Amino acid sequence: MTLRLSDLSRCFQGVLPSIVATSDGSGVPNITYVSQVFLVDDRHVALSCQFFNKTRRNLDENPAACAEVLDPVTLQAYRLRLRFLRSEKSGPLFDAMTLRIDAIASHTGMKGVFRLIAADVFEVVSLSMVSGFLLEAPPPLDNDRIRLEGARTEMRGLQWVSDRINRAPDLESLLADVLESLDEYFHFEHTSVLLFDEMNLRLTTMASRGYGESGIGAEVGLGEGLIGTVARRRRLLRLTSLEADLRYGRAIRREAENETGLLPAEIPLPGLPDAQSVLAIPLTVGDRLIGVIAAEDRDPMHFSEWHEAYLEIIANQIALSLDRMLSRPDEGAEPAVGRAVAEPGRERHVATASTGTARCRHRVTYYCNDDAIFVDDEYLIRNIPARILRKVLNEWLRTGRTEFSNREMRLDASLGLPPVKDNLESRLILLKQRLKEKCPNLRLVSTARGRFGLRADAAIDLIER
Amino acid sequence: MAPLPKEILNGPYCLARVTTTERVYRCLEPGLSVVVGSVDAHNIPSTCRAIAISSADGLATVTVYVPVATSQETIQNVATTKRLAITASNPPDHRTTQLKGTTIEARLARDDEHSFLRSRLDAFVDVLEKFGFPRGLARRFAYWPAFAVTIRVDEIFEQTPGPQAGHRIR
Numbered sequence: 121m122t123l124r125l126s127d128l129s130r131c132f133q134g135v136l137p138s139i140v141a142t143s144d145g146s147g148v149p150n151i152t153y154v155s156q157v158f159l160v161d162d163r164h165v166a167l168s169c170q171f172f173n174k175t176r177r178n179l180d181e182n183p184a185a186c187a188e189v190l191d192p193v194t195l196q197a198y199r200l201r202l203r204f205l206r207s208e209k210s211g212p213l214f215d216a217m218t219l220r221i222d223a224i225a226s227h228t229g230m231k232g233v234f235r236l237i238a239a240d241v242f243e244v245v246s247l248s249m250v251s252g253f254l255l256e257a258p259p260p261l262d263n264d265r266i267r268l269e270g271a272r273t274e275m276r277g278l279q280w281v282s283d284r285i286n287r288a289p290d291l292e293s294l295l296a297d298v299l300e301s302l303d304e305y306f307h308f309e310h311t312s313v314l315l316f317d318e319m320n321l322r323l324t325t326m327a328s329r330g331y332g333e334s335g336i337g338a339e340v341g342l343g344e345g346l347i348g349t350v351a352r353r354r355r356l357l358r359l360t361s362l363e364a365d366l367r368y369g370r371a372i373r374r375e376a377e378n379e380t381g382l383l384p385a386e387i388p389l390p391g392l393p394d395a396q397s398v399l400a401i402p403l404t405v406g407d408r409l410i411g412v413i414a415a416e417d418r419d420p421m422h423f424s425e426w427h428e429a430y431l432e433i434i435a436n437q438i439a440l441s442l443d444r445m446l447s448r449p450d451e452g453a454e455p456a457v458g459r460a461v462a463e464p465g466r467e468r469h470v471a472t473a474s475t476g477t478a479r480c481r482h483r484v485t486y487y488c489n490d491d492a493i494f495v496d497d498e499y500l501i502r503n504i505p506a507r508i509l510r511k512v513l514n515e516w517l518r519t520g521r522t523e524f525s526n527r528e529m530r531l532d533a534s535l536g537l538p539p540v541k542d543n544l545e546s547r548l549i550l551l552k553q554r555l556k557e558k559c560p561n562l563r564l565v566s567t568a569r570g571r572f573g574l575r576a577d578a579a580i581d582l583i584e585r
Numbered sequence: 586m587a588p589l590p591k592e593i594l595n596g597p598y599c600l601a602r603v604t605t606t607e608r609v610y611r612c613l614e615p616g617l618s619v620v621v622g623s624v625d626a627h628n629i630p631s632t633c634r635a636i637a638i639s640s641a642d643g644l645a646t647v648t649v650y651v652p653v654a655t656s657q658e659t660i661q662n663v664a665t666t667k668r669l670a671i672t673a674s675n676p677p678d679h680r681t682t683q684l685k686g687t688t689i690e691a692r693l694a695r696d697d698e699h700s701f702l703r704s705r706l707d708a709f710v711d712v713l714e715k716f717g718f719p720r721g722l723a724r725r726f727a728y729w730p731a732f733a734v735t736i737r738v739d740e741i742f743e744q745t746p747g748p749q750a751g752h753r754i755r
Contacts, residue, residue: 137618137674137676139620139622139632139634139672140632141622141623141624141630141631141632141670142622142630143622143624143628143629143630145628147624147628147666147668148624148668148670148685149622149623149624149630149668149669149670149685150622150630150670150683150685151620151621151622151632151670151671151672151683152672152681152683152744153618153620153672153674153679153681153744155746170746171747171748171750171751173750173751174742174751182628184628184629184630185630186622186629186630186631186632187632188620188632188634194722195718195722195723195725195726197634197655199632201629250655251654251655252652252654252655252727253634253652253654253655253726253727254725254726254727255725255726255727256725363716364716367677367678367679371678371679371680371745371746371747420717
């Protein structure tokens with residue numbers, strides 16, 4: 121059987137380091153480890169040039185090289201005879217390779233220290249299995265190619281996700297439905313959606329699935345860490361060997377610190393503490409960033425190559441729907457006024473709660489200097505969502521009103537919403553979710569399109585400092 | 586820095602005393618991934634994964650063990666050009682050292698060296714197991730019979746990824 125590079129796709133995921141031998145003009149060999157050999161096409165591979173090292177200098181003198189890659193599933197080795205062609209310092213290949221390096225560099229606090237200088241492209245002159253490498257022959261290669269039945273399933277999955285996106289009545293449902301669909305059809309069990317706030321150039325976690333702690337409200341700056349890098353570059357990132365990549369990055373960090381002194385601290389990974397693979401997809405409409413959808417898994421090979429193209433289609437749909445929902449005008453022209461309408465079931469209405477018969481009491485403190493709200497001395501939320509909650513609570517305590525409209529929020533200049541693309545709906549979702557987690561006795565509920573209500577099952581003391 | 590294990594300091598195959606920085610001698614520790622690079626008469630390089638390296642004279646010379654099954658090209662190359670590069674890396678922290686030298690002997694490993702190679706393979710399998718690779722899978726690496734290639738060490742380089750990679754230590 122003639123081997124093709126595409127048959128060895130698992131070997132090019134960077135799960136196990138590869139080795140590369142070169143030789144200088146006088147015939148002195150050099151052998152080094154590389155964290156990943158990148159598959160370019162069926163005749164070419166690329167290596168990342170991060171430092172002007174001996175390998176790079178040798179290639180200028182002698183273009184012949186030899187690489188050995190390992191299959192992370194079978195541990196079988198394959199040998200590639202290479203001929204160095206060129207160094208690319210821009211273009212799609214460089215962009216794809218630099219994204220991964222930038223993300224790891226940013227995560228490990230080495231932005232600017234650890235960077236891609238060039239993508240060195242090689243022609244693959246020959247490819248062979250290293251016979252005798254294992255005592256037992258490895259099982260036949262399974263190329264993970266999409267079989268027809270699989271493709272049908274995936275088409276159904278696409279149809280299903282697309283349908284749920286289209287039917288979602290509001291932003292909150294849309295976010296929840298998307299993550300549920302990804303779990304059901306692709307077994308992406310640990311996922312989150314972060315939305316981009318153009319005002320402060322940060323991404324905020326708006327929905328998550330498969331985590332003990334939801335992490336709703338967790339933020340990352342544009343360009344910071346894995347997700348921030350994906351957002352800034354507007355490019356999909358798939359890391360199949362996160363732990364190995366981070367170890368490699370930390371090794372460089374340690375060496376760099378020996379030379380240059382302390383570097384910035386690592387940025388904590390979101391979600392799973394022991395994630396082995398990450399797939400992060402930017403949500404964009406044109407060049408405009410809407411957010412990032414991220415998935416993690418403990419299996420280093422969980423996200424395969426075909427997921428990339430497939431999920432980019434889904435991401436485009438999600439981005440368009442999010443943009444539509446975040447942009448659409450509210451219904452209902454006038455601020456709604458409601459008073460003490462009892463809710464069914466166990467829920468007690470504000471008016472009742474405020475009379476002192478509530479089962480408990482919460483102290484809600486708004487700190488003016490920090491623009492943040494704490495509930496019983498525990499941080500709840502800050503910035504615009506904090507101002508919204510302060511406004512709503514003030515109104516309720518002053519007038520007893522419990523029904524509000526998005527429009528009146530938009531008309532209130534004291535909230536500081538931007539005049540366009542104000543993301544009010546996403547800010548309300550964030551506030552709802554944070555209340556649900558940190559103060560479930562106090563809730564915001566959707567009552568109609570563009571309207572929401574305050575529901576309290578406790579007496580509230582609102583304090584401003 | 587952790588002290589060198591007793592088997593390194595006192596073992597039959599390793600250095601009797603430390604003559605330069607401990608970092609240099611890390612390349613002799615168990616549990617490392619060891620690879621060799623050689624070159625043929627036409628300056629075409631070749632790779633081969635090794636099982637172990639040892640030195641009994643403070644790294645003046647080292648012996649690297651490569652499986653017979655996978656090293657035909659390497660043996661042909663060292664027979665022709667005598668040039669060999671050996672790189673040893675500690676997978677958990679990527680600390681890596683490269684030795685370059687000239688071949689002074691290439692022979693079949695002796696029976697009394699078998700247990701050393703076996704122990705080095707086991708130590709490497711232990712490391713792989715910590716990264717999630719099942720022992721049964723990792724123990725399938727061919728390691729015996731092996732060639733023992735001894736080189737006179739001409740140069741030693743720091744090879745840990747980072748700005749110091751390629752820096753000559755000795």
